[in-house]
Amino acid sequence: MPTPSTTATVLFTPDEDEEGFLPEGPRPIVLDGREALLWVNIQTAPDATQGALHVRYWDTGGTESWALPGRPGFALPTDRPGVVLVGLDHQVGTFDLDSYEWTPLGAVPDPHPRTLINDAEPTPDGRAVVFGTKDTRFADPLAGLYLLTLGDNRVSRLRGGQTCSNGKVITAGDGGLTLFDIDTPTRTVVRYRLDAAARELVEAGVALDLRGEPGFPDGMVDAGTETVIVAFYNPEPVAAGRAVRYDLRTGAAVEEWTTPGSPRVTCPCLVRHGDGVRLVLTTATEGMPAEQRAACPAAGSLFVAETRLAVAPASPAVRLA
Known part of the structure; x- marks a missing residue:
C-alpha cells in the first residue's frame, strides 16, 4: 500500500532572498498572548557571519525579525x-526579543574553528538541552553532541565524531531518557540512552536506516505514538522536497508531505490548529545554482500542511528560572 501523501502549501515567502538562505528550527511560541511560529535563518549568504530570528503570528500573518551578532543554530522558547x-x-545564551539583549550562558568546550552550533532539543522537564555542532564544510567528523544544564549553565561534550549533527527527539520512559539523533551524512537516526544527571550518553543502535531515501535527513520532530517526522534536504534538481513520518518500532513510512518548488527541506514543526494538527516545514536556498534556483520558485519559503495526527506532543519550554 502506498504511503499517504499530502502536498504542502506555501505559508510564508521571505521578502528578501537572503532571508530564505538557511531557515531552520521552527517552534511554536506565544508572545504577548499571541500564538506564533519562531525560526532561525542561520546565515544570509555562503560567507555571511550573521543570521537572524524570525517570528510569524498566526492571527494576522504579520512577521518580526531580529538580527543577531552571529549565526544561530537554534532558538528555543x-x-x-x-x-x-x-x-x-560556539555559545549558548538568552536573547530578549524586547530589549535585543544577548546574554551568553555557556560555550562549547574546545570548539574546532570550522564548527558551529546546529540543532537542539530540550529534555522533557526543560532543565537541560542537548545540542549538536556541524562542520561548515560538511566534510569531516569535527562535530559532536553537547549537553547544557540550566541552573549551573554547564556545557559538556557527550560524544564527538559527527559531521553535521541535526534533528533530535528526546523521549522519557520507564528506562529514563532516550535521544534520537541525526548525523546527516550517515543517513541514519541513532538511538541513545541519555543520563542528564550523570552527563552520559550510551549508543543503543540505529533506529531508522534512511540510506535508501533520496536526499539527506535534516531536522526531525516527535510525532507521538513512537513516530517521528524527518525532513529531507535534497540537493538534486528535483521538483519537490519531502518530509516523512516513520514508525520507530518498524522503520516503516507512515505518512509523507511534499513541498512543490522547494527540494531542500530543512526542519519540521507540529502545531495545534483547531481540532487537528498542522505540519510546518522550513526550506532553504543554500547552495542552489542559479539555474536550479530559477526552477525552484518556492525555495526558502515556509510550508504548511494538514496531518493525520489527532494531537501533537507537547513542546517543552526551556526552564531558565
Whole structure:
C-alpha cells in the first residue's frame, strides 16, 4: 500500500532572498498572548557571519525579525516571556526579543574553528538541552553532541565524531531518557540512552536506516505514538522536497508531505490548529545554482500542511528560572 501523501502549501515567502538562505528550527511560541511560529535563518549568504530570528503570528500573518551578532543554530522558547535560548556560533545564551539583549550562558568546550552550533532539543522537564555542532564544510567528523544544564549553565561534550549533527527527539520512559539523533551524512537516526544527571550518553543502535531515501535527513520532530517526522534536504534538481513520518518500532513510512518548488527541506514543526494538527516545514536556498534556483520558485519559503495526527506532543519550554 502506498504511503499517504499530502502536498504542502506555501505559508510564508521571505521578502528578501537572503532571508530564505538557511531557515531552520521552527517552534511554536506565544508572545504577548499571541500564538506564533519562531525560526532561525542561520546565515544570509555562503560567507555571511550573521543570521537572524524570525517570528510569524498566526492571527494576522504579520512577521518580526531580529538580527543577531552571529549565526544561530537554534532558538528555543523559555519560561521567561519574550526570552529565547539561542545557540550562536560556539555559545549558548538568552536573547530578549524586547530589549535585543544577548546574554551568553555557556560555550562549547574546545570548539574546532570550522564548527558551529546546529540543532537542539530540550529534555522533557526543560532543565537541560542537548545540542549538536556541524562542520561548515560538511566534510569531516569535527562535530559532536553537547549537553547544557540550566541552573549551573554547564556545557559538556557527550560524544564527538559527527559531521553535521541535526534533528533530535528526546523521549522519557520507564528506562529514563532516550535521544534520537541525526548525523546527516550517515543517513541514519541513532538511538541513545541519555543520563542528564550523570552527563552520559550510551549508543543503543540505529533506529531508522534512511540510506535508501533520496536526499539527506535534516531536522526531525516527535510525532507521538513512537513516530517521528524527518525532513529531507535534497540537493538534486528535483521538483519537490519531502518530509516523512516513520514508525520507530518498524522503520516503516507512515505518512509523507511534499513541498512543490522547494527540494531542500530543512526542519519540521507540529502545531495545534483547531481540532487537528498542522505540519510546518522550513526550506532553504543554500547552495542552489542559479539555474536550479530559477526552477525552484518556492525555495526558502515556509510550508504548511494538514496531518493525520489527532494531537501533537507537547513542546517543552526551556526552564531558565
